[in-house]
Amino acid sequence: MKMLRVGRWITAIGLVLLAGIYVRALAYTPIEASQGLAQKIFYLHVPAAIWAESAMILVGLASIFYLFTKDPRLDRFAAASAEVGAVFCAVVLTTGPIWGKPIWGTWWTWDARLTFTLFLFLLYVGYLLLRSAVTEPATRARFAAVLGICGMCEVPFIHLSVYMFPTLHPMPIVLQPGRPKLPGSMLETWALSLGVFTLLYVGFVVQRYALSYLREQLEAAGEVGHA
Amino acid sequence: MRSPDLLRHAWAVAAKDLLVEFRSRTAILSVAVFVVLVLVVFNSARDPTAVSNVDLAPSILWVTFTFAAILALNRAFQIELENQALEGLLLAPIDRSSIYLGKLIANLVFVATIELIGVPLLALFFNVQVLPFLLPLIAVIALATVGFVAVGTLFSAMTVRTRFAELLLPVLLLPFMIPPLSWAVLATGRLLAGRPLSETLGWLNMLAVYDFVFVVLAVLLFPATVNE
Numbered sequence: 001m002k003m004l005r006v007g008r009w010i011t012a013i014g015l016v017l018l019a020g021i022y023v024r025a026l027a028y029t030p031i032e033a034s035q036g037l038a039q040k041i042f043y044l045h046v047p048a049a050i051w052a053e054s055a056m057i058l059v060g061l062a063s064i065f066y067l068f069t070k071d072p073r074l075d076r077f078a079a080a081s082a083e084v085g086a087v088f089c090a091v092v093l094t095t096g097p098i099w100g101k102p103i104w105g106t107w108w109t110w111d112a113r114l115t116f117t118l119f120l121f122l123l124y125v126g127y128l129l130l131r132s133a134v135t136e137p138a139t140r141a142r143f144a145a146v147l148g149i150c151g152m153c154e155v156p157f158i159h160l161s162v163y164m165f166p167t168l169h170p171m172p173i174v175l176q177p178g179r180p181k182l183p184g185s186m187l188e189t190w191a192l193s194l195g196v197f198t199l200l201y202v203g204f205v206v207q208r209y210a211l212s213y214l215r216e217q218l219e220a221a222g223e224v225g226h227a
Numbered sequence: 228m229r230s231p232d233l234l235r236h237a238w239a240v241a242a243k244d245l246l247v248e249f250r251s252r253t254a255i256l257s258v259a260v261f262v263v264l265v266l267v268v269f270n271s272a273r274d275p276t277a278v279s280n281v282d283l284a285p286s287i288l289w290v291t292f293t294f295a296a297i298l299a300l301n302r303a304f305q306i307e308l309e310n311q312a313l314e315g316l317l318l319a320p321i322d323r324s325s326i327y328l329g330k331l332i333a334n335l336v337f338v339a340t341i342e343l344i345g346v347p348l349l350a351l352f353f354n355v356q357v358l359p360f361l362l363p364l365i366a367v368i369a370l371a372t373v374g375f376v377a378v379g380t381l382f383s384a385m386t387v388r389t390r391f392a393e394l395l396l397p398v399l400l401l402p403f404m405i406p407p408l409s410w411a412v413l414a415t416g417r418l419l420a421g422r423p424l425s426e427t428l429g430w431l432n433m434l435a436v437y438d439f440v441f442v443v444l445a446v447l448l449f450p451a452t453v454n455e
Contacts, residue, residue, distance in 0.1 A: 067451050115409075119402040126399040133389035143385045146448045147399065150378065153444055157406050157437065 004210035011203030017196045021189070029189045041099045043189055047197035048091040052120065053155055055085025055201065059127070060152020063145035072216070075141035078148055079131060080208035084201055086124035092117055113169040116158040123151050137216070233328065236321040240329025245336060247306060254302050255340060258295050262345050265291045266352050280353045285415035288349050289371075289408050295341045296372070297397050300379040302337075303330050304387040317453055327449035331380045331442075338376055342368055360418045363427065367418065370434035371411035374441055375404045381445040384452045407437050 025043045032039035059078045066074040096114065097107040108114065127147050134140035248254060269287045307313035316326055346364070350357045357364060379400050386396040414430035 067448075115405075119405055122398075123402045126402060129395065129398060130385070130389065133386075133391065133395055139388070142451050142454070143389075146381065146385060146451050149448060150381070150403065150441070150444060153440055154403060154406070157433075 001210055001214060003213070004207060007203055007206030007208075007210055009203075010199060010206060014196055014199040014203050017199065021193045021196055024192065025189050029185055032186075035103055038099050038102045041095050043193045045092060045095040045099065046190065047194040048088045048095065049117070050194065051197050051201050052085055052088040052092050052117075053159070055081045055088060056120065056123070056151055056155050059085065059148040060155075063148035063152070066141060066145045067149075070141075072137075072141065075144065076209050076212045076216075077205070078144060079212055080205045082124055082127045082131075082148070083208055084204040086121065086128065087204070088197075088201070089117065089121040089124055093121060111169050120155070120158060123154065127151060137219070233322055233325045236325035237328035237332060239321075240316070240326055241332035241336070244303070244306070244330065244333035248333075248337070254299070255337065258298055258337075258341050259344050261298060262291055262295050262341055263348060265294060266345070266348055270352055280355055281419050282416070284349060284353050284355045284419055285412045287353065288345065288415060289412050291345055291349075292338075292342060292368075292372075293375075293401075293404060293408060295345070296338050296375065296379065297400065299337045299341065300334060300376070300383045300400070301387075301393055301396055303334050303380060304383050305392075308387060313453070323450040323453060324446045326453070327380065327384075327446055330384070331377060331445075334376050334380050335372065338372055339369075342372065355419060357419070360421075363418050363424055364415065366431065367411055367414045367427070367434070370431060370438060371407045374407040374434060374438045375400070377438065377442045377445045378403045381449055381452065384449065403441075407434055410434055410437075 021043060025040050029040075029043075031037060058081045062074045062078040062081065065071070066078065096117070100109070101107050127144065130147055131140055131144050134143055266287065269283075269291070273283060304313070307316060317323075346357060346368070349355060379396070382399050382403075383396055386392045386399065389395055410430040410433050414427040414434075417426045417430075418424075
């Protein structure tokens, strides 16, 4: 299928460029004064976090339009976006502790931002579990849409919590009012990395979408049971 | 649908549920006993020399309410599965939103009853002063309860019709319960410690916003969970 091939190509290019980001971040970007090498993880952690949250917003938007149009393509997209979002959330939750151990002296702390990122991950897991617990496709799509919209509406509460609770987590330095407080070369590396993560998100979602489509065709033909 | 009708129908649905519950009293008694048991378990798990009761009480209170509420929420649509009662309810010439509101009211009464049992027991078992802060405490409990019961009622309408319903509801609901619960725990802690009321107003505002967002959302989304 053409779409699956396109998705594979986008992902492959994204992965090659990701290797390029590693090289650029390690060899051609200055070392941060107070955090040293540990700061390098910022170039993966923050783009992954941005897409982990954005993926949930996209799931919610697709879900809203699904409830109005009942277009199965939107449901397929929401499912794909949720799976990729869960993976990116896992990346955030893995890279965070790797940075936290040398800088904070602990792998995990019950800081507002960490806690709520964990809940975002559990939200994704719940969404995927709900999908797997309903067998009938139309019901599954409707239930998933309801949960997806609720999930999207919870993201602002999660995001605002960073500003409300006393937190150890660094405040946003790129996405903030006014100019980014970051030296030019670091900002460039970061922006390139965000671009690569966007490419990876698109690549993964396209592949996952194509797989869902093929699975539905098979289900319709009665070749396999439900997933 | 005019709004007086909506509320009248909602009340009819809630009254039906509450009457069914009042006639048997099985669920409410089980949950009440459950509340007592959870509090007893907490009591044997704590070290009174290490952490004072007042510091521990907010967490105990809200963990107990969380577990009890999840048990109660499962029941709301479970009783409609027998004899396909839900189909009958859906065939009634009333707005779907009023069915949701009715279920929400019944669940709120149910959970409020549990909380009415829980708070005095907490005061008794853990020797915590609640009377001086009773009104603000009721406000915190009411605001937090509306938020998570609203989401829980919506989700239970979906989960009862899935496999492993009893397990899926807490898995879906807890990520949504945690924000209001964490605000409620913080607010309760400030109240029980005798801090001025102004310190809890921020949490109360957040709870009110959360309630508003999710009650409106649930009313709008509920029809999608039952439409065939």
